[in-house]
Amino acid sequence: MTRREFLRAVGTFIVVAAALRWKTVVALAMKPRQAYPPLPSEVRRGIPGKKFVMVIDLAKCDGCRKCTQACQAMHFTPAPREWIKVYQMQDSPTAAPYWFPKPCFQCDNPPCTKVCPVDATFKRQDGIVLVDNERCIGCRFCMAACPYTARFFNWGNPSHTSEELATPYSPEYGFPRRMGTVEKCDFCPHLAREGKLPPCASVCPMGAIYFGDQNEDAVTNGQGETLRLSELLLDRAGYRYLEDLGTQPRVYYLPPKNRRYPAPPKVLEVSHAT
Amino acid sequence: MQPEQSADAAAEELLRSVRQTSRKGRLWIGSLVAVCSFGLFAYAIQLIHGLEVTAMREYVSWGLYIATFIFFIGISHAGTLISAILRVTHAEWRRPITRMAEAITVIALLVGAPMVIVDMGRPDRLLYVIRYGRLQSPILWDVLSIATYLTGSLLYLYVALIPDLARMRDQCTAIAGWRKRLYRILAIRWHDTPAQRAHLEKALGAMAVIIIPVAVSVHTVVSWVFGMTLRPGWHSTIFGPYFVVGAIFSGTAAIITAMAVFRRVYHLERYIALQQFRNLGSLLLTLSLLYMYFTLSEYLTSWYSAESIDVKLLKNLFDLHRYGFDFWVMAMLGLFIPTILLILPKTRTIIGITTASVLVNLGMWLKRYLIVVPTLQTPFLPVQGVPSSWIRYFPTWIEWSIVAGALAMFLLLFTLFSKLFPIVSIWETLEDTSDVPTT
Numbered sequence: 001m002t003r004r005e006f007l008r009a010v011g012t013f014i015v016v017a018a019a020l021r022w023k024t025v026v027a028l029a030m031k032p033r034q035a036y037p038p039l040p041s042e043v044r045r046g047i048p049g050k051k052f053v054m055v056i057d058l059a060k061c062d063g064c065r066k067c068t069q070a071c072q073a074m075h076f077t078p079a080p081r082e083w084i085k086v087y088q089m090q091d092s093p094t095a096a097p098y099w100f101p102k103p104c105f106q107c108d109n110p111p112c113t114k115v116c117p118v119d120a121t122f123k124r125q126d127g128i129v130l131v132d133n134e135r136c137i138g139c140r141f142c143m144a145a146c147p148y149t150a151r152f153f154n155w156g157n158p159s160h161t162s163e164e165l166a167t168p169y170s171p172e173y174g175f176p177r178r179m180g181t182v183e184k185c186d187f188c189p190h191l192a193r194e195g196k197l198p199p200c201a202s203v204c205p206m207g208a209i210y211f212g213d214q215n216e217d218a219v220t221n222g223q224g225e226t227l228r229l230s231e232l233l234l235d236r237a238g239y240r241y242l243e244d245l246g247t248q249p250r251v252y253y254l255p256p257k258n259r260r261y262p263a264p265p266k267v268l269e270v271s272h273a274t
Numbered sequence: 275m276q277p278e279q280s281a282d283a284a285a286e287e288l289l290r291s292v293r294q295t296s297r298k299g300r301l302w303i304g305s306l307v308a309v310c311s312f313g314l315f316a317y318a319i320q321l322i323h324g325l326e327v328t329a330m331r332e333y334v335s336w337g338l339y340i341a342t343f344i345f346f347i348g349i350s351h352a353g354t355l356i357s358a359i360l361r362v363t364h365a366e367w368r369r370p371i372t373r374m375a376e377a378i379t380v381i382a383l384l385v386g387a388p389m390v391i392v393d394m395g396r397p398d399r400l401l402y403v404i405r406y407g408r409l410q411s412p413i414l415w416d417v418l419s420i421a422t423y424l425t426g427s428l429l430y431l432y433v434a435l436i437p438d439l440a441r442m443r444d445q446c447t448a449i450a451g452w453r454k455r456l457y458r459i460l461a462i463r464w465h466d467t468p469a470q471r472a473h474l475e476k477a478l479g480a481m482a483v484i485i486i487p488v489a490v491s492v493h494t495v496v497s498w499v500f501g502m503t504l505r506p507g508w509h510s511t512i513f514g515p516y517f518v519v520g521a522i523f524s525g526t527a528a529i530i531t532a533m534a535v536f537r538r539v540y541h542l543e544r545y546i547a548l549q550q551f552r553n554l555g556s557l558l559l560t561l562s563l564l565y566m567y568f569t570l571s572e573y574l575t576s577w578y579s580a581e582s583i584d585v586k587l588l589k590n591l592f593d594l595h596r597y598g599f600d601f602w603v604m605a606m607l608g609l610f611i612p613t614i615l616l617i618l619p620k621t622r623t624i625i626g627i628t629t630a631s632v633l634v635n636l637g638m639w640l641k642r643y644l645i646v647v648p649t650l651q652t653p654f655l656p657v658q659g660v661p662s663s664w665i666r667y668f669p670t671w672i673e674w675s676i677v678a679g680a681l682a683m684f685l686l687l688f689t690l691f692s693k694l695f696p697i698v699s700i701w702e703t704l705e706d707t708s709d710v711p712t713t
Contacts, residue, residue: 080659080660080661081332082659085658085659087655087656087658088656088658089656102655111503111504114410114411114502115410115411115412115413115502115503116408116411117403117407117408117411117413117414117417118399118402118403118405118406118407118408119406119408120402120406135399135402135406136395136396136399137394137395137396137399137400137402137403138325138394138395138396138399139390139393139394139395139413140335140336140393140395141411141412141413141499143332143335144335144336144503144505144650145502145503145504145505147504147505147653147654148654148655149332149333149653149654149655151332152332153325153332153335153395154324154395155324155325155326155328155330155331155395156323156324156325156326156327157323157324157326179324179395180324180325180394180395180396181395181396182395242654245504247504
């Protein structure tokens with residue numbers, strides 16, 4: 001075969017292949033620049049000017065666990081893994097029982113990112129702590145370091161839905177998941193970029209979960225109620241769980257005073273709340 | 275050495291184990307290779323299916339592998355540290371045991387450090403630790419410290435081996451060609467000239483001093499992997515010294531065990547005698563008492579002040595239905611009984627001291643397990659609505675097989691080392707200037 005013949009053969013092959021696959025070629029050429037996933041540098045920096053914060057009103061939470069289900073559906077989280085988990089709490093045998101939804105606290109002094117040997121889990125300017133499963137080496141030091149059991153591990157090969165696999169990976173939503181890597185609640189920054197609430201907040205039928213921006217001093221719940229963060233925390237005596245540990249969580253709780261639902265049954269195991 | 279024996283005859287005797295391997299020896303090596311292979315097979319399964327094949331889950335996210343890692347790194351302290359301290363203090367009785375002590379260090383590090391890789395979810399990303407390494411993470415401190423210690427101990431072992439390598443180059447003629455070449459290259463033209471001797475002594479003296487702080491740093495930073503967290507039972511200021519004492523403790527026990535085995539198998543009764551056992555036995559006794567003291571300080575303070583999360587941990591650790599039984603087995607077999615064996619004049623025999631050492635090694639392994647697992651089962655938040663497998667932990671056959679394989683690998687490397695190189699330092703033993711009879 002001469003050089004000319006070879007080139008002709010290759011050219012013909014390309015033309016024929018392109019003709020057979022013309023749909024793909026056209027789709028590739030017409031494809032708009034995807035907003036998601038954001039560039040890796042944007043993912044690590046965070047959304048400029050924001051300081052995300054969550055407020056959970058324990059007086060409203062009736063333990064229906066819709067937040068957990070919505071979160072699992074959005075992140076394709078396999079049960080029984082719960083990025084936001086609703087605990088049944090009672091601080092002492094004489095204290096009142098209450099429901100306690102617990103996401104990742106996105107601590108401002110995160111014990112998890114401190115210990116990560118490869119910067120796979122990191123703190124962003126907008127206050128969010130994320131995990132990059134393309135970087136994680138699976139040493140699980142962050143899991144041992146987190147006092148809130150907020151982190152989970154893909155021990156085996158995770159099963160994927162086709163919808164999950166069709167999405168390009170981003171640490172901003174954490175899927176498709178990979179074997180041997182850590183994952184956790186991420187405050188859904190990919191939805192925040194669109195000005196949307198995380199599903200846990202938007203589906204809560206009681207409007208117990210408020211999400212917002214500390215810089216704007218505003219938080220909103222799923223029922224569209226927007227409140228001043230500073231006033232809310234002041235009026236309702238907002239507190240952070242295990243403040244003594246010095247982790248500076250970005251999740252605030254409003255004490256379960258004047259509950260709007262029947263109290264949960266008493267718990268056998270007394271929790272270690274402050 | 276006994277005076278009637280000439281230096282050449284002694285050297286010949288010490289080289290015997292290098293020259294030939296008995297049938298029993300080959301059988302031993304063969305069975306070790308079999309156990310190692312089974313461990314590798316188990317690891318292959320783990321590589322394919324992920325850490326799912328272990329019993330580790332969300333709460334107990336570290337288990338047998340990490341406990342074994344701490345155990346081996348602890349054993350590694352034996353060697354170089356003790357050999358270095360004894361060299362620095364000119365303890366003449368050290369001479370026949372320095373080589374095996376130094377070999378324990380290198381081999382325990384070679385087997386122990388990879389236990390962390392076995393524990394990794396993504397061993398394929400191992401080099402990320404170098405590529406993206408963050409010095410803020412205690413894991414990086416471990417990597418740097420253990421790498422330095424391994425390099426230092428290898429050099430220290432090698433430099434002290436050079437005169438013996440030259441002896442083998444010159445005297446072992448009836449051996450395989452590759453071994454002749456190995457000895458010739460490794461002996462780096464050693465001809466035992468006074469100038470070479472002076473260099474060697476100087477180098478060993480300097481290295482002995484340098485290696486001591488490095489060894490202390492190793493187990494300190496290993497403890498800090500736990501001490502730097504906010505978890506009950508780990509977040510303890512005494513963890514650094516507690517681990518260092520524990521490491522020297524288990525390391526000394528490992529040397530004594532190795533001494534007893536090699537003495538018997540290679541018939542070294544003339545060189546390794548009651549004196550070595552008694553002296554190391556006294557050291558072991560001191561360390562045992564120190565370790566009891568640290569253990570008491572650790573648990574008594576948290577029990578007395580009774581912070582709620584500490585009380586929860588202590589309940590898990592001391593409840594006989596949970597880890598209480600294991601804890602008291604550790605305390606009795608690993609601390610009290612060895613201490614009594616080492617105190618009573620009647621049991622201060624080679625058999626008594628060796629028994630104490632074996633018990634200490636078992637007890638210290640169990641102690642490391644009790645450091646890692648119960649804390650992970652003591653979260654701040656209540657354990658609710660999760661499968662019991664998330665919070666319970668008992669290693670699977672895969673984990674046991676890999677750990678058994680690692681132990682077999684340790685014994686195998688130690689055996690092979692003693693087949694390639696004299697396990698008693700010939701030149702140092704011949705140089706013995708003490709008048710005290712060793713038998």
